[in-house]
Amino acid sequence: MYEPLLRHIRNYIRLDASEEAVLQGYLQTAVIGKKEHLLKEGQVCNASYFVAEGCLRQYYRKDNGTEQTIQFAIENWWMSDYISLEQQKPSAFCMQAVEQSTLVYIPYSAQAALFEALPAMERYFRLVLQRAYMAALTRIQYIFTFTGEERYHHFQQSFPGFVQRIPQYMLASYLGFTPEFLSKIRAKR
Amino acid sequence: MYEPLLRHIRNYIRLDASEEAVLQGYLQTAVIGKKEHLLKEGQVCNASYFVAEGCLRQYYRKDNGTEQTIQFAIENWWMSDYISLEQQKPSAFCMQAVEQSTLVYIPYSAQAALFEALPAMERYFRLVLQRAYMAALTRIQYIFTFTGEERYHHFQQSFPGFVQRIPQYMLASYLGFTPEFLSKIRAKR
DNA sequence: CAATTTTCTTAAACTTGTTTAAGAAAATAC
DNA sequence: GTATTTTCTTAAACAAGTTTAAGAAAATTG
Numbered sequence: 226m227y228e229p230l231l232r233h234i235r236n237y238i239r240l241d242a243s244e245e246a247v248l249q250g251y252l253q254t255a256v257i258g259k260k261e262h263l264l265k266e267g268q269v270c271n272a273s274y275f276v277a278e279g280c281l282r283q284y285y286r287k288d289n290g291t292e293q294t295i296q297f298a299i300e301n302w303w304m305s306d307y308i309s310l311e312q313q314k315p316s317a318f319c320m321q322a323v324e325q326s327t328l329v330y331i332p333y334s335a336q337a338a339l340f341e342a343l344p345a346m347e348r349y350f351r352l353v354l355q356r357a358y359m360a361a362l363t364r365i366q367y368i369f370t371f372t373g374e375e376r377y378h379h380f381q382q383s384f385p386g387f388v389q390r391i392p393q394y395m396l397a398s399y400l401g402f403t404p405e406f407l408s409k410i411r412a413k414r
Numbered sequence: 415m416y417e418p419l420l421r422h423i424r425n426y427i428r429l430d431a432s433e434e435a436v437l438q439g440y441l442q443t444a445v446i447g448k449k450e451h452l453l454k455e456g457q458v459c460n461a462s463y464f465v466a467e468g469c470l471r472q473y474y475r476k477d478n479g480t481e482q483t484i485q486f487a488i489e490n491w492w493m494s495d496y497i498s499l500e501q502q503k504p505s506a507f508c509m510q511a512v513e514q515s516t517l518v519y520i521p522y523s524a525q526a527a528l529f530e531a532l533p534a535m536e537r538y539f540r541l542v543l544q545r546a547y548m549a550a551l552t553r554i555q556y557i558f559t560f561t562g563e564e565r566y567h568h569f570q571q572s573f574p575g576f577v578q579r580i581p582q583y584m585l586a587s588y589l590g591f592t593p594e595f596l597s598k599i600r601a602k603r
Numbered sequence: 604c605a606a607t608t609t610t611c612t613t614a615a616a617c618t619t620g621t622t623t624a625a626g627a628a629a630a631t632a633c
Numbered sequence: 634g635t636a637t638t639t640t641c642t643t644a645a646a647c648a649a650g651t652t653t654a655a656g657a658a659a660a661t662t663g
Contacts, residue, residue: 285555293558295551307544340537347536348529354543361550362484366474368557369482369590373620374473392640401558406620409641506618562650581610595650 226254229277230329233301237352238345248346251339254329257322264306264320269313272330273305274298279326280390282397285318294399297323299387301351323391373402374410415443418466419518422490426541427534437535440528443518446511451493453509458502461519462494468515469579473587483588485513490578492542505531512580530545562591563599 227249234240240248253272257263257279264270266285274281276298283296283304295318298304309316310333331339340347367376377400381388388396397407416438423429429437442461446452446468452457454473463470465487472485472493481567484507487493498505520528529536556565566589570577577585583593 287559293555295554295558304540306548308548311544315573344536347533347540351536351540351543354540354547358543358547358550359495359497361547361554365484365550365554365557366482368554369484369587370476372618394640398558400442402619403621404641405622405643406578409620409644412642561648583610591649592651593611594613594652598614598650601612 226279227252227329229301230275233275237349239346240343244343244345246258247342248339251331251342252329253325253332257323257326257328259322262319262321263328264309264316264318266317266319267315270306270309270316270320272331272348273303273307273310273336274320274328275317276300277327277329279328280323281320281326281328282323282351282391282395282399283318283320292395292398294395297391297399299384303357304356307354323395362389373400373406376400377407377410415466415516416441416518418490419464422464426538428584429532429534433532436531437528440517440520440524440531443516444522446515446517448511450514451508451510452517453498453505453507454505456504459495459498459509460506460522462492462499462525463497463509463517463519464492465489467515469512470509470515470516470517471512471580471584471588474508476495481513481584481587483584484579486588488573490590492546496543511596512584534590562589562595565589566596566599 226236230252231240231245231248233246240328254277263272263274265283278300281298281304282294283298284292284294287293296304304320306316306318306320308314309318313333367379371379380396380400393407394404397404400407419441420429420434420437423437443466452461452463452470467489470487470493471483472495473481473483473489474480485493493509494506495505495509497503498507502522556568560568566585569585569589582596586593586596589596
């Protein structure tokens with residue numbers, strides 16, 4: 226169950242077998258069903274989640290009532306609302322399973338002790354966050370550089386197969402347009 | 415010269431006086447004039463820069479020749495292309511001083527040794543990157559939730575005075591629209 | 604301070620994507 | 634396996650923001 230995460234960590238830092246055992250002492254696992262929530266707006270986020278299998282999304286509700294997806298997390302991605310987590314304040318976001326998902330997570334209550342016990346994990350998360358940050362900037366770049374249609378085709382090429390896993394309205398909002406417009410794009414082909 | 419950075423670090427971790435002295439051994443400072451570049455597209459990024467005074471921006475050139483600003487860094491912000499830095503590959507971005515700026519920076523050549531000498535700095539950068547990542551996600555949220563005009567007014571309220579420090583075409587591209595449209599917005603008042 | 608370059612403004616025609624509303628197709632629940 | 638809910642499609646009128654082009658105002662340079 227922990228193996229996907231351990232494999233991911235090994236790409237960034239070296240932990241010996243005893244350290245990996247210590248790490249597992251601070252982790253929890255969970256299987257969450259489709260459409261179940263890990264976090265609802267107004268709640269305090271109390272863990273960082275690693276997707277071992279499945280898919281999560283982070284979204285919020287706009288004034289007009291529609292849901293705006295701001296991120297997906299597929300296999301080997303971490304997801305959390307780090308602002309809410311770090312400051313223990315209510316989140317503006319929701320986190321939901323797009324499909325049944327297997328998660329490994331660090332409860333907020335265990336986080337500080339984990340970093341004390343295994344300082345190398347600070348580096349791991351520094352590098353994970355560096356990547357996530359750069360991915361977010363790249364996304365901003367795409368939003369400003371390409372039209373909605375171009376972003377859709379690019380997404381489809383970058384994550385072939387993934388488009389089939391999620392409802393189109395979620396993808397449309399992630400790409401920054403309406404489901405109606407996505408239908409229009411698809412009708413062209 | 416190092417004081418603004420040391421003050422910033424003290425918000426996140428504790429370093430004693432001797433550790434702060436060690437830290438300074440890995441840092442460099444520079445004063446850079448308006449419009450000078452720290453990085454041009456195609457070059458490998460070779461440092462992370464902390465703005466002690468002044469303002470930097472990160473941008474790239476779109477196909478149509480216009481410059482798209484993706485980030486500003488004002489006092490107490492770090493800026494780098496972490497992808498280019500970490501992988502030592504050519505950057506897609508440019509980094510430029512918007513006004514004369516005083517910088518403290520970590521040369522890539524010193525980075526690994528700094529983290530070995532002061533592991534607490536791993537935590538500092540983990541937290542700095544966490545914030546930067548969340549700021550980028552919040553920005554994506556704003557882009558999708560508000561119209562250009564709303565984003566302009568919101569930016570003006572969030573950073574009063576800053577709007578006066580930068581050319582309008584830079585702000586327009588940061589906010590995701592043309593300078594002509596910004597003129598239109600301003601004409602309304 | 605005169606000359607040059609950079610930045611800002613205005614306006615009309617145009618493009619991209621939204622809104623509204625209705626029906627069709629899939630998926631899920633009972 | 635029928636009923637219900639969820640998701641997807643179509644189309645027309647509309648809104649937000651772009652493009653093009655020209656001139657005006659500021660800032661910078663010599």
